[in-house]
Ligand SMILES: [Zn+2]
């Protein structure tokens with residue numbers, strides 16, 4: 064495989080669940096690893112009130128903070144322009160049922176965004192939202208609520224498919240984030256998903272739209288995961304359909320930039 068020179072998924076000190084490492088630390092690490100292009104994809108601010116306040120505040124910066132993020136990143140991009148290509152980006156949450164609010168937030172910043180990722184972290188069950196990767200305790204609760212591990216996989220991939228097909232306006236991201244995130248706790252809850260038809264539909268939908276996949280190495284560092292997203296059959300399909308995959312470290316700390324590439 065040719066040398067990987069781009070990290071397409073990095074967070075920053077604006078992330079409430081990240082570290083305080085400043086932009087220059089991430090960039091220094093990228094240069095040290097021989098990367099030539101990076102995208103900071105901070106979590107875009109979330110709509111208010113759809114899930115408890117604590118989760119909202121921990122998941123993403125507020126609107127005010129994300130404004131500062133863009134401002135600071137614009138300066139940093141310019142400062143390093145002769146050394147490395149820096150893209151200004153975001154990781155956008157697909158939240159089923161909140162498409163209008165998401166479009167509103169995206170449209171507000173669309174003109175600044177150069178590269179972005181669309182991710183599913185939240186699942187909607189009846190009228191309530193649940194965060195998929197918040198904690199292993201919550202994951203266990205989800206299994207019980209849905210009545211089986213296979214049902215979480217179903218729900219996740221159904222939601223992922225919706226995210227790919229949904230209209231999120233002209234600034235909708237074109238790269239699908241960590242598309243097997245549902246396996247984040249697979250070492251604790253081992254499971255081999257059998258609905259290959261649904262996976263096929265998901266990957267085809269990505270291909271048909273000319274979207275890309277975030278080939279995300281963060282799972283390797285997660286205690287209960289130990290694998291890249293996507294892995295297994297999903298990954299085979301991505302190769303089969305020749306979907307473009309962009310490496311992403313999903314780093315929330317400078318030392319993880321370009322890790323496991
Ligand atoms: Zn994050």
Ligand SMILES: [Zn+2]
Nearest residue numbers: 154182240241
């Ligand atoms: Zn994510």
